[in-house]
């Protein structure tokens with residue numbers, strides 16, 4: 001099987017000759033630090049060789065639980081936030097029918113995502129939709145204590161038990177969480193739910209190839225063996241013994257850092273020309289944003305869906321501040337075929353396109369956009385995937401994960417922690433008068449009084 005390809009030529013033209021090549025020794029150091037677990041965050045390197053460590057037996061155990069949920073449920077709600085849902089949603093939406101929730105093919109349960117917000121109307125509408133439905137819950141939280149997920153699980157556990165009885169509910173509620181600690185683990189052990197463990201040394205944003213992603217993806221009816229196979233092949237293709245110039249994760253990490261440090265590019269816009277890739281971009285934003293946004297530095301990860309957003313963000317990208325670069329994910333061959341239709345009236349003047357594949361038009365839009373943006377001063381990195389399927393998404397996942405680890409180390413931060421996410425939580429709990437936050441509550445109320 002061929003691999004996904006990386007083309008950085010329309011990015012290196014914005015750098016002095018040899019700059020990317022000049023990163024070779026630093027990239028080698030980063031790769032060695034990852035392999036030898038001598039880098040900052042070395043207690044979170046379980047993702048590095050996770051693909052090659054996944055066994056057929058383990059995948060079969062995940063599939064068996066997925067089959068139970070598929071047999072018993074018409075709807076399965078994935079409760080999780082951040083790394084505890086984005087990977088699953090990214091893969092399921094990339095592979096699924098664009099109108100899956102309407103198609104209702106009965107072959108697969110409807111997969112819903114919740115626990116990723118604190119929207120009261122969202123939760124009201126979700127629980128109303130689930131009334132009378134045979135639904136299951138995959139409760140995903142590495143810490144087991146995330147507010148959004150815990151709130152949602154409280155509502156869904158109660159409704160599931162009311163609708164199908166406490167005993168039957170146990171067969172359709174699965175927890176994916178820490179091996180020992182946290183509320184999700186405690187509830188699962190108390191109630192006797194089936195559980196899967198999120199390894200301690202795999203951070204949330206790197207956990208899509210653990211049951212965090214694998215179980216929901218299997219429940220949705222997709223091939224987790226092919227997904228893992230793609231990741232395994234990319235793990236080999238980006239190993240530290242692969243020549244720097246041939247290592248696409250190393251090349252992507254280096255060119256990003258070069259554009260950031262030597263060409264003043266502060267924002268990376270990941271763009272796709274297939275709407276199904278929208279959540280791949282959301283997953284990528286967390287992976288890179290949470291890994292690199294530290295010590296008041298780091299490339300800001302943004303996302304656009306093209307050509308859609310060329311009609312909303314195109315002006316800024318073409319003519320705004322020249323501090324951006326683009327990373328475009330391009331699918332070489334769509335899974336379907338639609339030809340441009342003839343129209344007798346030809347009022348839109350588009351009959352010159354009749355009979356062409358719609359994707360040919362999409363590809364010319366992509367090429368035209370690349371030329372315009374590069375001419376406008378926006379470096380372009382292109383990742384091409386032969387097909388949109390489990391195998392190549394598996395390759396893409398590992399490609400981005402490996403590049404992220406290298407890039408974060410090139411930026412000289414710890415790519416694997418996320419201390420910054422605790423600040424808002426502390427304020428939120430203080431404002432909610434959470435027990436144990438009494439001093440914080442007093443302080444924040446005094447601050448707010450002063451700021452009135």
Ligand SMILES: O=P(O)(O)OC[C@H]1O[C@H](O)[C@H](O)[C@@H](O)[C@@H]1O
Pocket residue numbers: 081082083084140141142143144145146149204205290418421
């Ligand atoms: O899986 P959980 O422990 O519930 O955490 C879910 C998410 O929230 C945390 O605040 C972090 O920002 C993320 O790295 C994590 O993926």
